[in-house]
Amino acid sequence: MNHATKAKEFNKDESKVNWHDKALWYVREKRDKSAHSIQGWEYLRELGSAIKANVLSNLDEYLVEFESNAQKNGIHVHWASNAEEHNNIVNSILEKHNAKRVVKSKSMLTEECHLNPFLEKKGIEVIDTDLGERIVQLAEEPPSHIVLPAIHKTKEQVDELFQEHLGTKPSQGNPEYLVSEARKHLRDKFLKADVAITGVNFAVADTGGFVVCTNEGNADMGVHLSKVHIACMGIEKIIPKEKHLGVFLRLLARSATGQPITTYSSHFNKPEEGKEMHIVIVDNGRTEQLSREDFRASLHCIRCGACMNTCPIYRRSGGHSYDYTIPGPIGSILSPGKDLKKHSSLPFASTLCGSCSNVCPVKINIHEQLYKWRQVIVKEEKQPVVKKSILKVAGIILAKPSLYGFAGKSARFALKHLPKFMIYNKLNAWGKARDLPEIKNENFDEWYKKRNKNG
């Protein structure tokens, strides 16, 4: 199903669309207020972008530097070319420790690799510990947003889910009560976990350390209570120097939620005495994206979700309409690189308004890349015959003033004189909710010629 079809489905309940739009717009407004309150915000974005561009141009060296520094600190480093390798590596570590219970904090990468179902099939319990992720896990749905995974759920829906799965009392969606119950439920999981899996927000080449950011404290609860910590990262998470964290931690939370920083920014450099720490470095299509000059900058992404919050389409179609791990504008430029056919409708799920590029903390030219993907898709993917022929013919007509004059005239004649039922029919998507413009007796060309004659 393409984006438009799913978006139409989402729009069947207009009050829910309004609610979803407002919830995310509120986050966007908080972002504006928070970002604009600090000195040098736009300079920070430029730095973020330039540092990431430098990273991509020297990525192999930085990764090797990171690996060597991490190993010096007693961290095990693994490399995975694709999702399958990644999952196998994680599984082999779990097997080594005979681990059956895993707690996992937010990691879009493990989502991308479908790690949970892979481990579950092997009889391992994997609990997502971020509250939003736990909610969608219980609902057996993918996250609909990378920072606010359950943003599509109302509190009443969460209430029902918790009653069913956690045995809570009906509370009419009381958030305090529901959070306190989730705290109890997940605390038990933390205490019993054998291994903790986390994502990585930033991996630092010059120290071999990495940073994980959460508001709930779930990454730390998992890691510090388990014997083994496995951190999974895409190759693009590297930054050259620890001091660059100053730039990125200032950008990340302000862009994501409007907070000045996440509650916990945890810096892992060495495992705790008697424990193990592993890092899995994953490619899974990223080096291929690196090869595409026009789309390379999409790898700057620090997963803040600001482009989703600001996107007027995302806000009104919901994250699931994108049918990709990373939804919204950034997902629409990443996903065609993974599977052009499957995701070919996503670069068209945009008006190219450019708001995404304006909020992006690392200045990815998202809307320009959307435009460029469209050119690629039209060439490489089969297009609907009607759309294709109309636009091809338009190309010919628009290159020839005489053809254009004739076409314009006949179109206006048709619009003016055809009976209404023929204009507003099922094939006319414009006319479903909108009137067509009122047709004037003459076009500007004709008016101009007449005036010059008379003048």
Next chain:
Amino acid sequence: MKVGLFIPCYVNQLYPQVAIATLELLEKLNVDVYYPQGQTCCGQPLGNSGYEDDSKGACKLFVENFKQYDYIVGPSGSCIYHIKHHFDILEQTPEVQKVRNNAYELCEFLVKVLGKTDLGASFPHKVGLHKSCHGLRGLKLGSCSEVKGEHYSTEEDLLNKVKGLELMSLNRKDECCGFGGTFAVFEEAISTKMGKDRVQDHLDSDVEVLTGADHSCLMHLEGLINRNKQPLKVMHIAEILNSSL
């Protein structure tokens, strides 16, 4: 200074009054303005749909039509944006470069090139300004709500000088209307929802006349307003700037 008047294809065919207002306004300001015959389209609808390659003929024709002018002025931000940013598909001859460098959206031309904001217009109504995305974020006709910096707006500068005009403040100052070219048809549900929300913002803000510098957005919004019989009049900014009591 010779100015070539660029009238986008849909304005020519569907909104001749916008083209007339643009021409009259420029003439009123003593601009040496010409309307080259044989204009069709800048190629934007093709480019935005992914058929950039098929638009080369239209782009070349555009350059041919306008290469002799010092400035090219048109009442549509998105078309001008397309010329400035997407004519990179043509071989960059001096003529192509000249056309790209000298293409101006009408308001931008009035304020930046002519240095005029007070055009002697009079329009005693409550007006809501729709800031079209390609003009705002593309051509930088004004400051954007996402970006930190001083507030400025080319269209507001002009409207604020119109006698009797009251510029109303909107809740969402620069949200997209959902037109987006073929997006309006292929993503019909979202497009109309976005438009509906924009219209509602203007209604909530006591606007009588909704205006903007890009008539494609206005065509979409007007279509919704007319269908839903809402009490809002839609006019291009050129019509307001060209009006007198």
Next chain:
Amino acid sequence: MNGTKNEIKMGREAILQSIKENKPDLLPMPTVNVEAFAEDLNILEVFKNNIALVGGNIKQIEKKAIDTEVKTIYSKAKRIVSTSSKTALGTVKISIDTDPHELEDIDLAIVEGEFGVSENGAIWVTAENSIVRALPFITNDLVIILEKDKLYLHMHQAYDIISQRNRSFGVFISGPSKTADIEQCLVVGAHGAMSLTVLLV
């Protein structure tokens, strides 16, 4: 295991080779002009405001008043771990050998912070400050004692300060744990500490 090891190695070489083939020409690493972020403001006041903004309490008191203050705010706390020599309120002793699972029912932890960051109310707490890394997270409530002259304007300065540290584990803590995952309603007290009190001394 051998098979896995070979595979892992292939992953590494394959990835690095692919990067070499696909990366663009070297682009310069920008230098960060910290001057661009200079602001003439009252660091202490901004820090206090930001602690409140992120949901924490902050009190500026005399060193000798710490115990009284803590007892007033957390009057019901019984199982208290203190890793600070500035207070005698600790009732549960811990060492680096303490199993973190034993801290499950700790009511209150009192630790010292190394320094605070004015722009975001974050306080740098190291593994050494906590003795057991889990402590500031697993405790029901958290008190951080911070010397008032150890405040810095922004994160760039913060990273200068910690550039020479012994790197094992450290965390910037900004407020109590929180979530907005249910309908964007902010609820304080997710998995980590339910409350945070910062005592500036």
